[in-house]
Amino acid sequence: MEDTTRHPLAAARIALGMTMDDLVRGIRAAAARRGLRSGADVARVHKWQRGVRPNEESQIYIAEALGWPADIIRADDWPNWLPLSADGVVPLGPHSFVPALREALRTVMERRTFLTISGAALSALAADWATGPATALAPDRDSRPISEDFVELLENTAQSLADLPTEERQHTPALLDACLSTVTDRLAHGRYTPAVGLRLHTLAASLSQTIAWHRFDHGRHTHARQYWIAGLHNAHAAGNHDMGSGLLSDLAYQAAWQGDHTTATHILDHALTRARNPAARCLLQLRLARTLAAQGDKSEARAVLRALSAAEQHLSDAGDDRPTWCAWVSEADLSVDSGQALLDLGDTSRAHQLITEGEHLLPTTRAKTRGVFLAYRATSHLDQKEPEPAAAAATQSLLLARRIGAPRCAHLIDDLLPRFQPYAHVQGVSELLHLASA
Template sequence: MEETPRHPLAVARMARGLTQDALAAKAGAGRRGLRSGTDRARLRKWERGVEHSEEAQLYIAEALDLPARTVRSDDWPGWIPQTMTGVVPLGPFSFSSVPALREALRTAMERRTFLTISGSALTVLAAQWADSDASPLTRARDGKLIGDEFVALLEDTSRHLAALPTEQRQHTAALLDAHLSTVTDLLEHCRYTPAVGLRLHTLAASLAQTVAWHRFDLGHHITARQYWVAGLHSAHAAADHDMGAGVLGDLAYQAAWRDDHATAAAILTRALTRARHPAARSLLQLRLARTLAAQGEQRPALRAIAAAEHHLSDARTQRPAWCAWMSDADLAVDTGQALLDLGDTTRAHQLITEGERLLPAARDKTRGVFLAYRASSYLTAKQPAAAAAAAAESLLLAQRIGAPRCVTLVHDLLPRFQPYRQEQGVPELLELAAA
């Protein structure tokens, strides 16, 4: 028998450890002179879908420790966050993908900056993913039948949008958001065959992953995490373990970017338990090497680098789309970054320079990141003129193609240039960055 998801109010209430009576009391309906919400019977009706006034919804938000701006009375119960942690739990049932997608879309639309997703919540999510399998795909019992042709159209246009050069991709955010919203609506409201359902979940995972990277590049970390979490749910529903591992790898990358290397290492360790494709394992091992090196764990980092090299040499030409870009250039640069953290500056600089040279011309955003890495390695080697040249090239490239994360990388290097203000190229770099 197909299990029915609980009402969002019940989910939120239980996540906070509240009974129906406790929520009614905490909402304070009685002390405000309201009749609604004062007993279990009324709350039971609410949790079965009965709508109620905007005023009562405000009291519920207060009882759930949510700010009043969260409430959108015309979207009851859609405005209620599903968990206290911000992460929809990953269970054995594929229906969890739609709530996770809805949570990501609402977070982006309403800018729910009051939500946080802790490293421990992500680690628990990774453990759930590693230890569970989705049941056969569920689907809406009612609604219009969705056919192959429309799904193929969504797949083709989504693939084309995601493959555009970075300079053009900066204009596609709204289109990708609309595609993901459409796919979510189809999953929730339409009828489809198991084969079409599998394609829709796979497409949702791919779109959520792409949108997450867009948000991450803009520095919208809370929203990016929600989209990656949604992508993990969708990949899990589609039983695509490699893609699920890849999404976890992205969450780990973000954690490492924010200097939470303990969380990054824990997530990557879980991801590696189920990743099978050599390209996927190479990428995950390389990211693990980076985060281990940042923590000064030399031997484990070097073992991870060796594993990344081995898996990349075994990777076939046909790879999962989300890691099709993985190449010798990426291996060289990220290995160089790991060695830089471990103190092997000479070899690190050689690898970073070599990786940048190997990078295909189409990957401009990655080139901007690599140039910033090269500038950092030059600064470590006390070569400020060369560092200024690489940093200026990175900044100009990032500004041209619309890559704010690259801009941030360069700006983060600027304090290290201060002792060299009189060196060749440094004043020009500082002026460019200030413009």
């Protein structure tokens, strides 16, 4: 078997199931379509895979032969512009954590969004994570050692950015990306002990998760997926199964948000196999209940109620020893997500009660979540044919979303607007519609 780690061109070619001869023929065909002749042969491709940089014209032919648009090429950054997989998912492996991070960081460029990631690819990744062994940390490298003081600086920087008030966090993406780029570089080129490596992988996973949520909130779904996947690779490298399950549950949440509940269910089923912390399992069960209920299949009602019951028990069992990424899970989340699931099952009265209770329980520090919860409360009021309080909740949500820079919350309200149209004469509704159009 070929070593796919030696060069991105080899990895990209093999990911597409192409032999060296296939690639050569594709390159020659790309030149021929322009009435030109390429001198590419197997020997030359070998040279490219060993560090020789092809000229810009040849790079265009390579991209075309691999089925990619020419505008992803940055000739002066060969081979870093090459995608590392055929389906956008870097496979889990002993040294996959750096390629996955680099793929996420490169996907930030808009021209790479042509690499869509299918539900089948995400489900397969989740299955590999659930059944495969924990990945050993990378050994020391022959390069300059990384000091614990430097790692602590990176950790403190990331934590400081995460602790900012919600309205200020909207201005931090570039800083987070820079911090993650530094961690990626140190993982790739630094020399570190297993203890320092564990901290670097954990930090990479945490940063990737934070960045992914920012991208998701702004509707940049391909970017968000790549960051969550990169985080999963690093949680896997650190042997942190609870964090890995959380990153998978984020991918499932995104799939459900986009209406792909089958993929969401598959991912969550795999995530639950290795999650052990009660708070983590509570979050997974809540998301499972939500996605099962959203499918609209009344035969799943029992499964939904079982998941909600399990989530309630796990939250009761959760003490203060919680992973940072799910330390926020609370009675407020249990109430609102339970209410949303019951709303989808048709139990509107109980659903409205739970959603309202949960929104009131939410700490003031969780402004973005409050915006989402207010949108849910508006929905439940509309389901009970109560347009005036629905408009009030929707208006609060929209104003909050605009203040803190949370377009996902605003999108929830945009989706509700057609349901307000029949109530244009009701107090507060016309004001809401005007605000939304401004």
